[in-house]
Amino acid sequence: MRVELPEYAMAYTDNGRGLPVLFVHGYPLNRQLWAPQVDGLSSAARIIAPDLRGHGESPPIPGPYPMELLADDLAAFLDALQISAPIVLCGLSMGGYVSFAFYRKYPQRLAGLILAATRAAADSPEGRQNRDHAAEKARQEGVRAVADGMLPKLLSPQTLDSRPELVEQVRNIMYGTSLEGMLGDLMGMKQRPDSTPLLAEIACPTLVIAGADDQVIPVTEAENMYAAIPNARLQILPHAGHLLNLEQPEAFNAIVDEFLQRF
Numbered sequence: 122m123r124v125e126l127p128e129y130a131m132a133y134t135d136n137g138r139g140l141p142v143l144f145v146h147g148y149p150l151n152r153q154l155w156a157p158q159v160d161g162l163s164s165a166a167r168i169i170a171p172d173l174r175g176h177g178e179s180p181p182i183p184g185p186y187p188m189e190l191l192a193d194d195l196a197a198f199l200d201a202l203q204i205s206a207p208i209v210l211c212g213l214s215m216g217g218y219v220s221f222a223f224y225r226k227y228p229q230r231l232a233g234l235i236l237a238a239t240r241a242a243a244d245s246p247e248g249r250q251n252r253d254h255a256a257e258k259a260r261q262e263g264v265r266a267v268a269d270g271m272l273p274k275l276l277s278p279q280t281l282d283s284r285p286e287l288v289e290q291v292r293n294i295m296y297g298t299s300l301e302g303m304l305g306d307l308m309g310m311k312q313r314p315d316s317t318p319l320l321a322e323i324a325c326p327t328l329v330i331a332g333a334d335d336q337v338i339p340v341t342e343a344e345n346m347y348a349a350i351p352n353a354r355l356q357i358l359p360h361a362g363h364l365l366n367l368e369q370p371e372a373f374n375a376i377v378d379e380f381l382q383r384f
């Protein structure tokens with residue numbers, strides 16, 4: 122499905138009824154990331170998963186994509202779907218960075234927050250350099266070269282060894298990112314602010330969830346967020362890496378389902 126926003130038509134999936142739960146994918150992914158949640162959770166809530174600009178079936182708009190811009194897209198998207206009541210927002214990795222921006226701008230639109238495989242801190246100087254290198258590689262060699270280089274880090278060593286079909290699925294999801302989308306994300310993430318000071322102000326119930334074997338964002342980041350957010354709970358999933366919701370969908374869904382019961 123697609124819905125017209127002021128700037129472009131956003132592609133999305135919308136399944137189930139009741140409490141709207143907005144799932145925001147990471148970099149360089151798209152809403153296919155959330156297929157197990159659309160399947161497994163839409164009997165419990167209304168599961169909504171958009172493709173951010175430049176990703177999947179949303180159009181390849183030139184960047185940069187500051188996290189605030191992506192948060193504004195989500196607010197416009199909710200308006201277009203005529204959802205004005207507070208929602209639960211679930212962001213994975215870059216989707217988590219967008220969730221912090223959304224919280225800063227639209228706290229009244231949030232009933233709850235799920236921070237999956239993400240971190241509050243801004244990029245380190247080395248991290249910023251890595252963004253530039255990745256952007257250069259994307260321009261020179263294309264999106265697929267960057268995606269291929271990232272793939273071994275996105276999944277746990279166990280998943281990489283034992284689930285070749287899932288590895289290929291993730292590769293194909295990444296290949297669905299446009300060059301504009303990849304560059305837009307990289308430049309947006311590079312300039313994102315530190316959200317650490319925000320953590321103590323997050324007033325809504327928050328679930329922090331991470332994979333024990335995440336090779337992109339260490340589990341200590343989840344522990345730090347949990348310690349700083351007043352009304353948070355923490356779940357670390359064993360045998361899961363950065364894409365924990367794909368690697369351990371049943372465990373992930375059970376934890377989210379239980380969290381959603383409180384709304």
Ligand code: MLT
Binds near residue numbers: 146148149213214310
């Ligand atoms: C993501 O999964 O969204 C990215 O790995 C996050 C990042 O590069 O900081």
